[in-house]
Amino acid sequence: MEMSAMDPGRNDIGRIVAEIAEEMRGHAHRGKVADYIPPLACVPVEKFGLAVVMADGTVHCAGDCDEPFSIQSISKVFALTLVLGAVGDQLWKRVGREPSGSAFNSIVQLETEHGIPRNPFINAGAIVVCDVLLGGLQPREAIGQMLRFVRELAGDDTIAIDETVARAEQETGFRNMALANYMRAFGNIHAPVDLVLGTYFHFCALAMSCRQLALAGRFLMADGRNPVSGFSVVTPRRARRINALMMSCGHYDNSGDFAYRIGLPGKSGVGGGILAVVPGIASIAVWSPGLNRSGNSHLGQLALERLVQKTGWSVFEPRVGSQA
Amino acid sequence: MEMSAMDPGRNDIGRIVAEIAEEMRGHAHRGKVADYIPPLACVPVEKFGLAVVMADGTVHCAGDCDEPFSIQSISKVFALTLVLGAVGDQLWKRVGREPSGSAFNSIVQLETEHGIPRNPFINAGAIVVCDVLLGGLQPREAIGQMLRFVRELAGDDTIAIDETVARAEQETGFRNMALANYMRAFGNIHAPVDLVLGTYFHFCALAMSCRQLALAGRFLMADGRNPVSGFSVVTPRRARRINALMMSCGHYDNSGDFAYRIGLPGKSGVGGGILAVVPGIASIAVWSPGLNRSGNSHLGQLALERLVQKTGWSVFEPRVGSQA
Amino acid sequence: MEMSAMDPGRNDIGRIVAEIAEEMRGHAHRGKVADYIPPLACVPVEKFGLAVVMADGTVHCAGDCDEPFSIQSISKVFALTLVLGAVGDQLWKRVGREPSGSAFNSIVQLETEHGIPRNPFINAGAIVVCDVLLGGLQPREAIGQMLRFVRELAGDDTIAIDETVARAEQETGFRNMALANYMRAFGNIHAPVDLVLGTYFHFCALAMSCRQLALAGRFLMADGRNPVSGFSVVTPRRARRINALMMSCGHYDNSGDFAYRIGLPGKSGVGGGILAVVPGIASIAVWSPGLNRSGNSHLGQLALERLVQKTGWSVFEPRVGSQA
Amino acid sequence: MEMSAMDPGRNDIGRIVAEIAEEMRGHAHRGKVADYIPPLACVPVEKFGLAVVMADGTVHCAGDCDEPFSIQSISKVFALTLVLGAVGDQLWKRVGREPSGSAFNSIVQLETEHGIPRNPFINAGAIVVCDVLLGGLQPREAIGQMLRFVRELAGDDTIAIDETVARAEQETGFRNMALANYMRAFGNIHAPVDLVLGTYFHFCALAMSCRQLALAGRFLMADGRNPVSGFSVVTPRRARRINALMMSCGHYDNSGDFAYRIGLPGKSGVGGGILAVVPGIASIAVWSPGLNRSGNSHLGQLALERLVQKTGWSVFEPRVGSQA
CATH class of the missing domain: 3.40.710.10 (DD-peptidase/beta-lactamase superfamily)
Structure with a gap:
């Protein structure tokens, strides 16, 4: 019923x-x-x-x-919020807003659409978001900014990045390396690929509880x-x-x-x-x-x-x- | 502001x-x-x-x-409503519910996904919807049913199908014929292709004013x-x-x-x-x-x-x- | 050794x-x-x-x-020879000369290459070849011409078309109908699709023995x-x-x-x-x-x-x- | 005439x-x-x-x-010859022998064919060839082996690698980095990607004259x-x-x-x-x-x-x- x-x-x-x-x-x-x-x-x-x-x-x-x-791709919401605060609608020149219609790490779409990922929530799009964030920052700074941001959103200073996860991602992230290099070939990644991916993998490695995550998401309902x-x-x-x-x-x-x-x-x-x-x-x-x-x-x-x-x-x- | x-x-x-x-x-x-x-x-x-x-x-x-x-693809909403009334969630064995991530009449996706269109609002999906409707009906009956349905929804018996449009669609609809034949090759169209498309083109040829259309859409808000x-x-x-x-x-x-x-x-x-x-x-x-x-x-x-x-x-x- | x-x-x-x-x-x-x-x-x-x-x-x-x-696609060699005799290198405006890099009845390539099939030996290409042959002929004439051609090449008047095969192809050839309609949508099929395919299916239905086929192929070695x-x-x-x-x-x-x-x-x-x-x-x-x-x-x-x-x-x- | x-x-x-x-x-x-x-x-x-x-x-x-x-991709012929000498037909488990049917650096095919490049003469295939060569060698050794090989084939010890070209390729080779990382994600690259590409770029940077190249190709006619x-x-x-x-x-x-x-x-x-x-x-x-x-x-x-x-x-x- x-x-x-x-x-x-x-x-x-x-x-x-x-x-x-x-x-x-x-x-x-x-x-x-x-x-x-x-x-x-x-x-x-x-x-x-x-x-x-x-x-x-x-x-x-x-x-x-x-x-x-490990919140993994949920971090893409916070990264998008950060980057929109930094560059506003300029972002949409480099990332689309359409559903991808294919698997989350597909590289095919990038080829037919010349290096512009379909949206900021697929891996390729989130990698571009990181690259834009690195426009004025070092990876260390961008990662620190993200950490402060989610802590403030959740009102909880104990939120941390799981370095074991970040390292493991980096060691096996060949597909993401492919995506990033591919977009760089189209001119849609500006910073060195390893710095962009280092930042991206640290974002993905944010560790949060359900309580912390729901608290951090409050601004989206309010x-x-x-x-x-x-x-x-x-x-x-x-x-x-x-x-x-x-x-x-x-x-x-x-x-x-x-x-x-x-x-x-x-x-x-x-x-x-x-x-x-x-x-x-x-x-x-x-x-x-x-x-x-x-x-x-x-x-x-x-x-x-x-x-x-x-x-x-x-x-x-x-x-x-x-x-x- | x-x-x-x-x-x-x-x-x-x-x-x-x-x-x-x-x-x-x-x-x-x-x-x-x-x-x-x-x-x-x-x-x-x-x-x-x-x-x-x-x-x-x-x-x-x-x-x-x-x-x-000519309401054209907006008719796909009414056709979907009709077919869900006829066969319920069985429909979803033959049509997906995901955005297509490509142009509305793309045939590529049908090849990689074995003749199952991504959703009922792209042409291929709406053609399957028509085929399912024809499971128990003649084209004439299905078209009549559709016409009665939108008239009743809008409370307006003057709504009609523009036969000039239906005929013109039929004469130039090679891409839709390709889609239908292609899905038939995968076994996802059962009725003869020309009957399915005849029905589909008549649905697309519904002529309605804004007032009639908004009235017909009331059930979706209520x-x-x-x-x-x-x-x-x-x-x-x-x-x-x-x-x-x-x-x-x-x-x-x-x-x-x-x-x-x-x-x-x-x-x-x-x-x-x-x-x-x-x-x-x-x-x-x-x-x-x-x-x-x-x-x-x-x-x-x-x-x-x-x-x-x-x-x-x-x-x-x-x-x-x-x-x- | x-x-x-x-x-x-x-x-x-x-x-x-x-x-x-x-x-x-x-x-x-x-x-x-x-x-x-x-x-x-x-x-x-x-x-x-x-x-x-x-x-x-x-x-x-x-x-x-x-x-x-049933010689099936081998007939594409004879059809190509006939059409080159009829229109010469004009043909290459409507068909390519590159290997397809995908399955023989793929429709994907036609989408990305705007209805121009990759070569005359895949189905789509051979269908265009038939359409070009029908430029000045009725299907019956084109089929007769083909039959006379292979009989003359092989020096054997007993070669015939297997009508049972031709009919069976026609009844199940939905993928070829999709290909033909799709190319027609791009303007690369001019004659009515059913006439083109009727011709195509009759060519495929040529029945020949190894001896007859090898004899018919002599001009290519000489x-x-x-x-x-x-x-x-x-x-x-x-x-x-x-x-x-x-x-x-x-x-x-x-x-x-x-x-x-x-x-x-x-x-x-x-x-x-x-x-x-x-x-x-x-x-x-x-x-x-x-x-x-x-x-x-x-x-x-x-x-x-x-x-x-x-x-x-x-x-x-x-x-x-x-x-x- | x-x-x-x-x-x-x-x-x-x-x-x-x-x-x-x-x-x-x-x-x-x-x-x-x-x-x-x-x-x-x-x-x-x-x-x-x-x-x-x-x-x-x-x-x-x-x-x-x-x-x-700069002989560039012509080096792929010599690299293939070397690797067939090293591992024989084992190579064909990791590289195909079919034409690609698409642009030389396409990544789409790798996705649909699970990281197996179509042939050893497209970039992706030649990168796998380099990876196989590196199975038992350091990049320096593989590059030395290649140089000795073409010198011997041409009977000319003055043939050299143009380091300016090799370095320039490395600095801009994002698409090749994408291809290599992508194949690594499928398990079809075993050595570290930068070593494989370093080798690949040096092969491409071989500088030869027409005379030297024609001499080096003699074994293929004989x-x-x-x-x-x-x-x-x-x-x-x-x-x-x-x-x-x-x-x-x-x-x-x-x-x-x-x-x-x-x-x-x-x-x-x-x-x-x-x-x-x-x-x-x-x-x-x-x-x-x-x-x-x-x-x-x-x-x-x-x-x-x-x-x-x-x-x-x-x-x-x-x-x-x-x-x-």
């Missing part, structure tokens, strides 16, 4: 979060943990965390919600402001636009299916995390390391699907009170 | 619609009218219509809002119900999902940009029309025959961008009242 | 042909008979024929060398002349160029391997036949219906490899007498 | 070579000199050299036939033996097979046209050189730095076309004496 679209109360959300975590605990099919680097391969498939931060600051958590995991400090992170328009990109392109070649089943802006990572945004209502982080064939968290997507069914939070749901 | 997110009153909407039509009237850059068939090529580029149907039934109109135009009759057209979940598909895939290889700039589920056609949905709030139709390079109405997109700026209707806007 | 490059005498050729047929008779791995149409699927995999026509007219035959089989009548079929330059095309493009995506292993101009068909040319020395036809993964006769290729090893007939072999 | 196929005498060859050089001297359309690195960009477009080494050792030269130029020393470089079969690969794949996406117009095994380089082989008769080197759109020497191809017309040397020409 499908829930009606009434907004659940705060107590209800706590109960719903607990129910979903309980339901996921017993789930037999959990997908396959990423194994291309040892630090990811050794994460137990049983892990599951869920955190929901409401617009008023309330936090609802369940499962392994305080255990840091018109670009940090709802606690009230400070503006980005303009309202930019917040909406980042959400739109997450909706169109946030899940590699599974983005259409995510919109269809869940109907929220979201961004996934191969560490098994997903950040999802309910504009005006909630920032959500979920983590389960087993991936489906598209490289997105299998249980993470399922948990979000349940959450949206129980809350009516899909952006395609008629708005609360609007029809009375 | 960007509008705050307060919901404009009804009088305001009427004023905003008039303002936008006035602004568009003087616009110099209007794109290029589709010229692959004479009945489209001869439409004056100056035409502009806009219709907004509110949840309470109020209709705000401006410009050439009562002049019928949880699947016809807000006047109260009758259910589709379940609330299905309405949301059709909206999600329109968001992901509604504008060919320009869908990401549409989400980024406008942030509403929408579907465009090469006749220059766009249908857009504000869940719970409004059904919108706009028409201006000049197209941009992606094959979408240039002024139509601009008009919707203005409308969303002035109303705060983007689905990525924090929801009204939710943050108080 | 590898043969030295001395030219074997005539008696030797007869012995070699018999030896090879004997060797092939016992061969366990024979590939897979084409099964996309019943008339091909029912051909016994055990069949094997070999015919070698020498420059002086001597014919050496073995096995099922007098049993007609500087363009029929060595018996002495009449010129094509100029010496054109004969060389057709041979060059057979070398580059004669075996779909297996042409490089054929050149590597056998080193002769050749053209294969999915009926299991191969026509090969030794310029100045011999015209060869071999038939074994089992195909390898590239769609070429498995034993046919092996038999030719043996023949070339035993005779030193590869065009990459230092020429006889030239080094003395 | 077309020459008959009689073998021209030795005196004739000298005259023909002089005539062709004279004809080319005045040619207006010379193509465009490669400009991706300064050492190539500064080569005067007027340069033209031609050298023909006959089976009996006679050398016919004209124009700038003793001026060294059944694998050095015709002066009589020593075997490769077996006769391998010599034929290298020739076959040059015929199929020697001119990037222009190989079919080269076979069609010239009909000889050949290999071109972006420095404007072409090595061509007439089995049993001659080894030919031509040089003119202006390139056509496919990246092959414009005048070089024209000169070879004239030479073949005047001598009847196409391998598709009926063999001398064979028809008498």
Whole structure:
């Protein structure tokens, strides 16, 4: 049975979060943990965390919600936010805004589109984002800036980069090296490729818990402001636009299916995390390391699907009170 | 300056619609009218219509809002709705739900993905939808069913199919014949190709005015119900999902940009029309025959961008009242 | 051990042909008979024929060398010869001369190269060849012309078209219909698609024995002349160029391997036949219906490899007498 | 008028070579000199050299036939010969033998074919060849081995590598770095990418004159033996097979046209050189730095076309004496 679209109360959300975590605990099919680097391969498939931060600051958590995991491609959302702050819409000369229609690390599209990656959430696009950030910075500075940024967004100074992950990525990242060199051949990477990739791999190696991640995502549900400090992170328009990109392109070649089943802006990572945004209502982080064939968290997507069914939070749901 | 997110009153909407039509009237850059068939090529580029149907039934109109135009690919939304009513989720075995990441009539993707089109809103996908509809019907019956369906949705029995357009499509539709035969070679078209395409071309040849189109789109903003009759057209979940598909895939290889700039589920056609949905709030139709390079109405997109700026209707806007 | 490059005498050729047929008779791995149409699927995999026509007219035959089989794509050589006679180098405005680098019925290349097929020996290219032939003829006339042409080349009026094959091709040729319609969308097919394909399918349905095929291929080894009548079929330059095309493009995506292993101009068909040319020395036809993964006769290729090893007939072999 | 196929005498060859050089001297359309690195960009477009080494050792030269130029991709023939000597047919597990059907540095094919390049004469294939050579050697050793090899083949110890070219290639070779990293991601490059490319770029930077190049190519016309020393470089079969690969794949996406117009095994380089082989008769080197759109020497191809017309040397020409 499908829930009606009434907004659940705060107590209800706590109960719903607990129910979903309980339901996921017993789930037999959990997908396959990423194994291309040892630090990811050794994460137990049983892990599951869920955190929901409401617009008023309330936090609802369940499962392994305080255990840091490798956020991987979710970092692309924060990197995009940083770079838009630095160069604004200039970015769009070097990166597109369309879904890729193919696997997340495809190089074919770069050939037919002359080195311009389709969007900032595929690897090639995020590598260009790093290159733009390095326009005025050393890698060390850019990495420091990113770390300070997510710590401030989450209000948590304990967030760190997992150097073991960063190193492992660097040692095996031949496909990303291919992408970066290929774009450099088209003139769309300016800094030395190893510096760009060093920065990129450190961003991917950010380790955050569901709680930290949901807190860091608050500005995306709150018109670009940090709802606690009230400070503006980005303009309202930019917040909406980042959400739109997450909706169109946030899940590699599974983005259409995510919109269809869940109907929220979201961004996934191969560490098994997903950040999802309910504009005006909630920032959500979920983590389960087993991936489906598209490289997105299998249980993470399922948990979000349940959450949206129980809350009516899909952006395609008629708005609360609007029809009375 | 960007509008705050307060919901404009009804009088305001009427004023905003008039303002936008006035602004568009003087616009110099209007794109290029589709010229692959004479009945489209001869439409004056100056035409502009806009219709907004509110949840309470109020209709705000401006410009050439009562002049019928060829809705072309917008018919794919109604065909999808019909076929989901007929076979339900079985459809998804034969059509995907992902954005195509390439031009709307690309045949390359069909080769690499073995005859399964990426989504029901590209030509190949809509041709499969027609084939599924013909599973139990003659072309004449399917076309009649479609006509009755949109007439009922719009509450307007004068809606008709432009046979001149249907015939012209048929005479020049070699690329669609290629797509259909190609999918038949993979076993994903079952009925004779000419019957499937005859049906498809008649759907595309539906002629509707902005007012009729916005009225026909009401069920998508109202949880699947016809807000006047109260009758259910589709379940609330299905309405949301059709909206999600329109968001992901509604504008060919320009869908990401549409989400980024406008942030509403929408579907465009090469006749220059766009249908857009504000869940719970409004059904919108706009028409201006000049197209941009992606094959979408240039002024139509601009008009919707203005409308969303002035109303705060983007689905990525924090929801009204939710943050108080 | 590898043969030295001395030219074997005539008696030797007869012995070699018999030896090879004997060797092939016992061969366990024979590939897979084409099964996309019943008339091909029912051909016994055990069949094997070999015919070698020498420059002086001597014919050496073995096995099922007098049993007609469907020559299929080998007909593309004769169609090309006919069309070059009709329009000359004008043809190359509408067809390329490069190997395709992909499967024989790929449609992808047509998209990126705007409807110009890579060469006249892939299906798309041969369909254009038929369209050019139909420039001044009815299908019936073109088919009659082709039949008279191969009968004259082979000096055998019993050669016929297998109507059962032609009809079966037509009923299942959706991929070829896709190719033809696709090229028509690019303006590279002028006649009605069904007439072009009707002609094409009749050419493919030519039934010839190895003996007839080798006789028909004589002009390609003899500087363009029929060595018996002495009449010129094509100029010496054109004969060389057709041979060059057979070398580059004669075996779909297996042409490089054929050149590597056998080193002769050749053209294969999915009926299991191969026509090969030794310029100045011999015209060869071999038939074994089992195909390898590239769609070429498995034993046919092996038999030719043996023949070339035993005779030193590869065009990459230092020429006889030239080094003395 | 077309020459008959009689073998021209030795005196004739000298005259023909002089005539062709004279004809080319005045040619207006010379193509465009490669400009991706300064050492190539500064080569005067007027340069033209031609050298023909006959089976009996006679050398016919004209124009700038003793001026060294960057042989670039022609080195791929010598690298292939070396690596076949080292590992034999094992090589074919890691490189294909089919023409590429696309531009010489295309990365698309690598994606669809899982990191196996189509042939050893496209960049990706030659990079794998270098990687295999480095299986048991340091780059310095491999480069030394190559230098000794071409010096011995040409009988000329003055042949050298142009370090300026090697360094320039390395500084701008982002596309080759992309190719190498991409293949490494598929496991088809084993040595560190920078060592493989360092070796590759040094091979490409070999500087040779037409005379030296034609001398170095003698083994390919002489059944694998050095015709002066009589020593075997490769077996006769391998010599034929290298020739076959040059015929199929020697001119990037222009190989079919080269076979069609010239009909000889050949290999071109972006420095404007072409090595061509007439089995049993001659080894030919031509040089003119202006390139056509496919990246092959414009005048070089024209000169070879004239030479073949005047001598009847196409391998598709009926063999001398064979028809008498």
